[in-house]
Amino acid sequence: MVNIGDVARAAGVARSTASYALSGKRAISDEVRLRVQQAAAELGYTPNAGARALATSRSNVIGLLAQFLPDEFAPAMLQYIQGVANTARDLGYDILLSSDPDGPAALKRLTDSRMVDGVVLLNVAEDDERLPVLRTAPQPGALVGLPGDCTGVDVFDLDFEEAGRAMVEHLVDLGHRDLVLVSQPAHVVERGGAYVWRLQNAAIEAAAQRGVRLRPVHGSSSQPDIGRDLHAILDAHPEATGLLLNNEAAAAALPTVMHDRSLSAPGDLSVVGRYSDEFARTFSLPFSSIESAPDRLGRMAVRQLVRRIEHQIPGDAPHVVRFVAPELVDRGSTAPPRRR
Amino acid sequence: MVNIGDVARAAGVARSTASYALSGKRAISDEVRLRVQQAAAELGYTPNAGARALATSRSNVIGLLAQFLPDEFAPAMLQYIQGVANTARDLGYDILLSSDPDGPAALKRLTDSRMVDGVVLLNVAEDDERLPVLRTAPQPGALVGLPGDCTGVDVFDLDFEEAGRAMVEHLVDLGHRDLVLVSQPAHVVERGGAYVWRLQNAAIEAAAQRGVRLRPVHGSSSQPDIGRDLHAILDAHPEATGLLLNNEAAAAALPTVMHDRSLSAPGDLSVVGRYSDEFARTFSLPFSSIESAPDRLGRMAVRQLVRRIEHQIPGDAPHVVRFVAPELVDRGSTAPPRRR
DNA sequence: CTGAAAGCGCTTACAG
DNA sequence: CTGAAAGCGCTTACAG
Numbered sequence: 001m002v003n004i005g006d007v008a009r010a011a012g013v014a015r016s017t018a019s020y021a022l023s024g025k026r027a028i029s030d031e032v033r034l035r036v037q038q039a040a041a042e043l044g045y046t047p048n049a050g051a052r053a054l055a056t057s058r059s060n061v062i063g064l065l066a067q068f069l070p071d072e073f074a075p076a077m078l079q080y081i082q083g084v085a086n087t088a089r090d091l092g093y094d095i096l097l098s099s100d101p102d103g104p105a106a107l108k109r110l111t112d113s114r115m116v117d118g119v120v121l122l123n124v125a126e127d128d129e130r131l132p133v134l135r136t137a138p139q140p141g142a143l144v145g146l147p148g149d150c151t152g153v154d155v156f157d158l159d160f161e162e163a164g165r166a167m168v169e170h171l172v173d174l175g176h177r178d179l180v181l182v183s184q185p186a187h188v189v190e191r192g193g194a195y196v197w198r199l200q201n202a203a204i205e206a207a208a209q210r211g212v213r214l215r216p217v218h219g220s221s222s223q224p225d226i227g228r229d230l231h232a233i234l235d236a237h238p239e240a241t242g243l244l245l246n247n248e249a250a251a252a253a254l255p256t257v258m259h260d261r262s263l264s265a266p267g268d269l270s271v272v273g274r275y276s277d278e279f280a281r282t283f284s285l286p287f288s289s290i291e292s293a294p295d296r297l298g299r300m301a302v303r304q305l306v307r308r309i310e311h312q313i314p315g316d317a318p319h320v321v322r323f324v325a326p327e328l329v330d331r332g333s334t335a336p337p338r339r340r
Numbered sequence: 341m342v343n344i345g346d347v348a349r350a351a352g353v354a355r356s357t358a359s360y361a362l363s364g365k366r367a368i369s370d371e372v373r374l375r376v377q378q379a380a381a382e383l384g385y386t387p388n389a390g391a392r393a394l395a396t397s398r399s400n401v402i403g404l405l406a407q408f409l410p411d412e413f414a415p416a417m418l419q420y421i422q423g424v425a426n427t428a429r430d431l432g433y434d435i436l437l438s439s440d441p442d443g444p445a446a447l448k449r450l451t452d453s454r455m456v457d458g459v460v461l462l463n464v465a466e467d468d469e470r471l472p473v474l475r476t477a478p479q480p481g482a483l484v485g486l487p488g489d490c491t492g493v494d495v496f497d498l499d500f501e502e503a504g505r506a507m508v509e510h511l512v513d514l515g516h517r518d519l520v521l522v523s524q525p526a527h528v529v530e531r532g533g534a535y536v537w538r539l540q541n542a543a544i545e546a547a548a549q550r551g552v553r554l555r556p557v558h559g560s561s562s563q564p565d566i567g568r569d570l571h572a573i574l575d576a577h578p579e580a581t582g583l584l585l586n587n588e589a590a591a592a593a594l595p596t597v598m599h600d601r602s603l604s605a606p607g608d609l610s611v612v613g614r615y616s617d618e619f620a621r622t623f624s625l626p627f628s629s630i631e632s633a634p635d636r637l638g639r640m641a642v643r644q645l646v647r648r649i650e651h652q653i654p655g656d657a658p659h660v661v662r663f664v665a666p667e668l669v670d671r672g673s674t675a676p677p678r679r680r
Numbered sequence: 681c682t683g684a685a686a687g688c689g690c691t692t693a694c695a696g
Numbered sequence: 697c698t699g700a701a702a703g704c705g706c707t708t709a710c711a712g
Contacts, residue, residue: 001452001454001478003688003689003690004689004690004691005689013698013699014698014699014700015689015690015691015699015700016691016692016698016699016700016701017697017698017699019690019691019692020691020692020698023691025691025692026692026697026698027697028697028698029697029698032697032698044452046448046449046452046453047453047689047690048394048453048454048688048689048690049390049393049399049453049454049455050389050390050391050392050393050394050399050454050455050688050689050690051390051394051688051689051690051691051704052390052689052690052691053389053390053393053690053704054388054390054391054394054688054689054690054691054703054704054705054706055689055690055691055692055703055704056690056691056692056704057704059389059390061436064437068422073622074415074418074422074622075414075415075418075622077418078414078415078417078418081437082408082414082439085437085439086439089438089439089440094436094438094450094455095436095437095438096401096434096435096436096437097404097421097425097435097436097437098429098434098435099422099425099426099429100429108386109386110434112341112384112386113386113387113388113389114341114388114389114390115389115390115434138341222621222622223621223622223623223624224621224624227624252622252623252624253624255596256595256596256599256624259596259599281562281563281564282413282414282415282562282563282592283563283592283623284563284564284567284592284593284596343704343705343706344705344706344707345705353682353683354682354683354684355683355684355705355706355707356682356683356684356685356707356708357681357682357683359706359707359708360682360707360708363707365707365708366681366682366708367681368681368682369681369682372681372682387705387706388704388705388706390704390705390706391688391704391705391706391707392705392706392707393688393706394687394688394689394690394704394705394706394707395687395688395705395706395707395708396688396706396707396708397688
């Protein structure tokens with residue numbers, strides 16, 4: 001493989017001069033710079049990543065810790081990964097993807113080995129075991145998802161409280177007084193999936209304030225179980241006129257379930273979900289929803305991370321906790337309830 | 341950060357001895373080995389990845405080139421990525437995920453910089469522009485997908501010819517004589533998506549041999565366009581009793597379309613698709629299908645790649661082109677055609 | 681069985 | 697504006 005010594009020799013300069021000419025880190029005469037650049041191009045020179053990382057203590061790689069949990073709906077995960085990967089590339093970073101089920105160990109190895117300049121954590125839990133590891137690491141970290149303790153990390157998430165309120169308000173304003181909220185499985189809550197109870201508690205409170213009934217229920221996070229769950233839920237709550245979904249699998253399964261029961265939205269039931277527009281297109285979902293903005297969250301996380309890596313913000317700059325405001329995308333699945 | 345010098349000092353040995361004690365690459369007295377291992381554990385030593393890569397010319401990283409093309413159905417991609425990532429981890433490799441739209445440039449940078457020990461290519465086209473780059477690279481490469489020219493690379497793919505024949509045979513054996521095959525958009529074919537015509541040509545030939553009619557049509561690869569396409573296809577071919585799908589988006593959309601037309605399978609129409617079991621579960625698909633085995637293909641590709649990287653097979657061992665035999669997963673969506 | 685030293689390919693103070 | 701040299705943290709022949 002051609003190295004910087006080959007380039008230097010071809011250009012007739014010292015290796016240090018070649019390095020500077022290529023990096024632009026100090027003034028080089030136009031003539032020499034051009035000669036070096038030309039030699040590098042002709043020889044097809046690409047710096048050795050390991051050598052550069054060793055010399056600079058920088059790898060230009062971002063670690064992406066994404067766990068494919070059996071109780072998460074995989075297609076929803078992909079969107080975060082794409083958002084992170086695309087933004088990283090645009091900013092000149094490669095992505096090292098770790099799907100290791102042992103998150104803390106994987107994170108420790110990635111940071112201790114200096115393979116990565118920073119990390120993005122997905123599937124963040126209330127009491128995430130990766131956080132203590134991350135806090136002692138020299139590299140900065142950005143999270144997509146809100147943990148209980150945000151010290152030492154930058155945090156980005158959808159404002160699930162506001163999302164819960166917005167869903168309730170929207171339906172109550174239309175005249176609904178009997179709502180059902182389908183959340184993730186209880187197991188996700190036990191694991192510390194705070195977004196479940198953040199949305200749920202806010203929805204319950206908003207419903208109480210408006211004097212309407214809201215029943216929270218759990219639903220499976222995979223097919224075909226969730227279809228069966230939805231049938232049971234609709235059987236159990238015939239009086240409900242509004243359905244709120246904080247469960248992607250439920251959203252994906254609902255059209256079929258409604259078809260089977262000859263129900264249509266918003267005629268028989270008003271429905272509002274919480275998922276991304278891309279997700280809605282993938283599954284052809286006809287339901288209005290709170291946009292969960294995975295691409296935007298991934299982008300925000302990477303941008304902030306890169307700012308810290310490149311010291312574009314002072315080292316002691318306070319860490320941020322930033323919420324994306326929920327926006328309701330109207331797909332026409334809500335209307336005033338039918339008189340009964 | 342603690343380095344091998346710190347470990348050596350703590351154990352009271354030379355750096356080289358510490359290195360050997362940890363790697364086991366030469367005989368070390370039990371006593372010294374234990375002292376070194378203990379010191380490493382106590383200090384929390386993790387080797388610097390860049391330094392090790394520089395010294396050994398090995399990074400223990402596999403490059404995964406996956407393009408998120410607008411005309412590919414993203415959820416289907418994820419399965420290949422998971423298969424590759426999980427197998428790599430099991431074999432002690434990290435994954436560098438590149439989603440760069442400029443595949444050849446990304447591949448050249450990854451290999452020239454020695455960031456990766458080998459690469460796995462997804463979305464392989466008939467005349468894939470990344471292949472010339474890969475052939476000149478010193479690292480081995482494994483493909484998921486069959487290109488026109490397989491020299492110098494290991495190739496793994498579903499046997500799409502056999503899949504096409506199997507789908508036709510299955511329906512013809514049941515008595516069907518009028519079939520429609522829904523493929524990917526023409527655009528995928530133009531880009532060189534060989535699996536489209538490999539399945540289609542084999543299906544056409546099998547139908548001709550059996551003396552039945554098979555009409556090949558294209559369908560969009562995204563929602564909601566594909567729903568509209570399917571309606572148009574069913575409108576145009578009322579005489580068809582069997583539907584073959586080589587298009588994931590079409591499979592995902594078909595239940596809704598059939599519902600809308602009050603059609604059921606296999607009563608009104610026999611349907612057989614080509615997708616993975618995991619995909620079927622994600623979308624609750626009720627259709628029998630040829631298993632596309634993305635996890636298995638990802639695993640095979642990584643295993644072979646690692647064998648080459650680690651020289652477990654001779655350097656001049658011939659490259660392989662291995663096809664996974666299609667298996668029909670019966671979900672009860674096919675039956676003899678209704679008499680008309 | 682163990683140690684001292686060279687070398688991997690960069691970058692960056694240090695001299696001039 | 698340019699060059700010679702040190703150093704990043706490993707591994708691995710080379711000596712003993």
